[in-house]
Amino acid sequence: MPFISNTPAQREQMLAEIGLSMDELFDDIPPHLKAGEFDLPRGLSEQETRNRLMELAQKNATHLTCFLGGGFYDHFIPAAVDAIVSRSEFYTAYTPYQPELSQGVLQAIYEFQSMICRLTEMEVANASLYDGGTALYEAMMMALRITGRNKVIVDDSVNPIYRVMIHSYTQNLKIELDQTHCQDGLANHDRILQMIDDKTAAVIVQNPNFFGCIDEFSDIADAAHDKGALLIVSTYPLSLGILKTPAAMGADIVTGEGQSLGIPMSFGGPYLGFMASAKRYVRKMPGRIVGETLDASARKAYVLTLQAREQHIRRDKATSNICSNEALCALTALVYLSLLGKEGLKETAQLCADKANYAYKRLTAIPGVVPHFRGKWFFNEFVLDLPCEAADVIAKLIEKRFAAGFPLGRYYDGMENSILISVTEKRTKQEIGMLAEALESVL
Amino acid sequence: MVIEGLLYTKDHEWARIDADVATIGITDYAQQMLGELVFVELPRIGKQCAGGDELAVVESTKAANDIFAPVAGKVIEVNDELESQPELVNQDCYNAGWICKLQITDVKSVESLMDSKQYEEYLAGR
Numbered sequence: 001m002p003f004i005s006n007t008p009a010q011r012e013q014m015l016a017e018i019g020l021s022m023d024e025l026f027d028d029i030p031p032h033l034k035a036g037e038f039d040l041p042r043g044l045s046e047q048e049t050r051n052r053l054m055e056l057a058q059k060n061a062t063h064l065t066c067f068l069g070g071g072f073y074d075h076f077i078p079a080a081v082d083a084i085v086s087r088s089e090f091y092t093a094y095t096p097y098q099p100e101l102s103q104g105v106l107q108a109i110y111e112f113q114s115m116i117c118r119l120t121e122m123e124v125a126n127a128s129l130y131d132g133g134t135a136l137y138e139a140m141m142m143a144l145r146i147t148g149r150n151k152v153i154v155d156d157s158v159n160p161i162y163r164v165m166i167h168s169y170t171q172n173l174k175i176e177l178d179q180t181h182c183q184d185g186l187a188n189h190d191r192i193l194q195m196i197d198d199k200t201a202a203v204i205v206q207n208p209n210f211f212g213c214i215d216e217f218s219d220i221a222d223a224a225h226d227k228g229a230l231l232i233v234s235t236y237p238l239s240l241g242i243l244k245t246p247a248a249m250g251a252d253i254v255t256g257e258g259q260s261l262g263i264p265m266s267f268g269g270p271y272l273g274f275m276a277s278a279k280r281y282v283r284k285m286p287g288r289i290v291g292e293t294l295d296a297s298a299r300k301a302y303v304l305t306l307q308a309r310e311q312h313i314r315r316d317k318a319t320s321n322i323c324s325n326e327a328l329c330a331l332t333a334l335v336y337l338s339l340l341g342k343e344g345l346k347e348t349a350q351l352c353a354d355k356a357n358y359a360y361k362r363l364t365a366i367p368g369v370v371p372h373f374r375g376k377w378f379f380n381e382f383v384l385d386l387p388c389e390a391a392d393v394i395a396k397l398i399e400k401r402f403a404a405g406f407p408l409g410r411y412y413d414g415m416e417n418s419i420l421i422s423v424t425e426k427r428t429k430q431e432i433g434m435l436a437e438a439l440e441s442v443l
Numbered sequence: 444m445v446i447e448g449l450l451y452t453k454d455h456e457w458a459r460i461d462a463d464v465a466t467i468g469i470t471d472y473a474q475q476m477l478g479e480l481v482f483v484e485l486p487r488i489g490k491q492c493a494g495g496d497e498l499a500v501v502e503s504t505k506a507a508n509d510i511f512a513p514v515a516g517k518v519i520e521v522n523d524e525l526e527s528q529p530e531l532v533n534q535d536c537y538n539a540g541w542i543c544k545l546q547i548t549d550v551k552s553v554e555s556l557m558d559s560k561q562y563e564e565y566l567a568g569r
Contacts, residue, residue, distance in 0.1 A: 148487055283482060283484070308481075308482070308502040308506070308507035313506065313507055314507050317500075317509075
């Protein structure tokens with residue numbers, strides 16, 4: 001689509017036609033949100049631009065040994081993932097407007113849905129959403145539609161970024177969002193059980209939670225179901241290679257960030273949200289869904305199904321504004337999971353857990369470094385308390401080429417000295433040892 | 444096909460009034476226009492609605508349409524059979540394909556409905 005500019009003269013003409021000034025035309029935009037003056041430098045030549053950008057890019061701290069998690073993880077991505085995903089048949093195909101013409105894309109999405117179902121043990125999955133946070137928000141809206149209620153309980157052991165997103169999306173909606181404060185590294189079960197009543201639409205929890213601790217939600221599921229409320233669980237898909245699935249705990253809707261399934265870490269994405277639920281709620285589920293059927297000659301065929309939920313048919317009453325999906329990222333996750341296979345996924349998850357346990361032992365042996373939550377099971381992430389502010393320590397360790405972890409004080413009051421450290425299968429014993437030495441040297 | 448004794452709306456819903464209870468469905472014309480139904484979203488029991496409020500949604504292979512309450516009332520019963528057999532609406536829209544029952548809360552809202560003769564004329568004029 002070409003960019004068609006309009007000249008000042010044309011603008012004047014249009015404004016005169018409708019009888020408004022520019023300020024009056026944009027009167028609905030609050031003054032503090034209006035664009036100010038831009039102090040843009042003079043244009044540069046291509047070579048100058050390239051040099052300038054290279055100079056800026058070199059300011060990035062790259063090639064750090066990564067112990068940073070908090071929702072996004074540095075997992076190994078086999079080269080075959082990129083090779084397959086980069087094939088132009090996949091790479092260039094956007095969800096086509098005659099989707100059934102692209103059987104290959106639809107088959108890939110269908111298989112992605114099947115794999116998400118197998119991972120979570122839920123009955124149905126959609127073709128993906130933007131990221132873990134939007135998926136969680138959409139799950140919440142889905143629960144409101146299913147129950148016809150407007151109260152939601154969220155525990156603060158859920159990823160704080162997701163909670164900020166939920167808050168942003170819902171601040172102008174009539175939703176009562178109640179937050180419970182986690183207890184000793186786990187969701188505040190006691191408080192949640194007390195708070196669930198017949199106005200509750202859903203309880204939102206996460207496993208492993210933001211602190212890396214492994215929780216179990218069967219009690220919350222039972223209490224929620226007793227009152228006609230739903231349990232929404234956000235999860236880390238790779239951990240499901242060895243952990244109890246959300247379905248086994250009684251979850252009604254499961255969401256998560258799919259980045260750990262073969263998608264590289266990059267600032268701002270693109271990432272991959274996934275969503276799965278019980279089959280009885282499929283019509284309230286947002287996003288595209290691919291189904292398998294038979295064509296007129298009884299051959300297996302794939303179609304976009306249940307489209308009446310979507311905005312091109314239901315308009316303002318659609319289940320969501322999201323009718324798009326992250327097809328290429330979903331394909332990446334599918335290829336990654338296919339290459340690893342069931343055993344490979346289990347082994348990867350086990351390696352993460354084993355290495356994290358080793359790192360936990362090694363790092364807590366440093367004088368002054370103590371675990372924040374004692375005696376809690378964790379998957380590949382844990383919280384340590386340092387004798388000084390974690391953010392300062394992390395900054396010093398960047399100098400030593402480590403992304404050592406996440407400073408929890410950024411989102412949790414009173415946790416200024418706490419660092420969230422994640423260990424993936426990529427980290428070696430030697431790297432863990434080097435981090436321990438570097439950490440000890442800066443304390 | 445229009446049945447005598449029922450009342451009708453311009454949106455092609457029908458109502459069978461039995462004392463203070465109205466049984467609601469969609470007309471033969473409506474089911475023909477929609478084509479094969481694949482899903483009926485039933486209202487929640489206890490839902491209160493004014494005449495003309497959205498009551499249910501019927502979804503066919505080509506469209507999704509709202510069903511509006513022909514009269515003001517409270518939902519007291521829904522046709523659960525439609526959850527697994529939405530095609531009952533196509534096969535027998537005036538009997539087995541009924542959608543829900545309303546306890547009428549405003550008798551006056553019944554007065555604005557058409558009888559079978561008026562509805563037939565209305566259809567003929569379309």
